[in-house]
Amino acid sequence: MSERFTKAAARNIFFGGSLFFFVVFVGLVAYSHTYAINTSTDAATLSDEVVRGKHVWEKNACINCHTLMGEGAYFAPELVNVWERFGGKDDPEGARDTLKAWMKAQPTGIEGRRQMPQFNLSERELDDLAAFLRWVNTIKAQNWPPKLSG
Ligand code: HEC
Numbered sequence: 001m002s003e004r005f006t007k008a009a010a011r012n013i014f015f016g017g018s019l020f021f022f023v024v025f026v027g028l029v030a031y032s033h034t035y036a037i038n039t040s041t042d043a044a045t046l047s048d049e050v051v052r053g054k055h056v057w058e059k060n061a062c063i064n065c066h067t068l069m070g071e072g073a074y075f076a077p078e079l080v081n082v083w084e085r086f087g088g089k090d091d092p093e094g095a096r097d098t099l100k101a102w103m104k105a106q107p108t109g110i111e112g113r114r115q116m117p118q119f120n121l122s123e124r125e126l127d128d129l130a131a132f133l134r135w136v137n138t139i140k141a142q143n144w145p146p147k148l149s150g
Helices: 007-040 048-059 092-105 123-136
Strands: none
Touching: 048 123, 092 123
């Protein structure tokens, strides 16, 4: 290598480096995508109910206050594992009832607590929502969130 760092050398490092890291980037995107599709997502249990529940979740913008796997707003608790928090692993029926009762009981009006609005959801919407929150709890998020409390 010559002692002086020539313009051509600088250019080659720039383009070569950019190309190299672009290839690495594409590889990582492909890897993440395959991982998300095949490993972390249980497509077999993705029922119509779950899909409808996701629409209930989106239509009512729950994400404006809550997070799902850390994504969303930090006003209210993380909900990706709320199913587990409500005891859904051992007692799915109980967790669904707890969730429905929770949704119907809002806002609590308890002083000093943050309040959640009343969404007036139908029984079907509530069941769909429960199915959605149950399903998201099966996503393998590499042990995220680290605590049961979110
Ligand atoms: C305006 C903000 C806001 C919106 C929008 C909102 N929530 Fe909440 N949510 C809260 C707050 C605040 C709490 C905690 C209340 C408390 O602990 O007393 C909460 C708590 C919860 C809990 C209980 C969590 C736990 O760990 O105990 C569930 C379940 C829940 N929300 C579901 C939903 C769903 C489903 C939607 C959308 C249909 C929604 N929330 C929309 C503010 C909101």
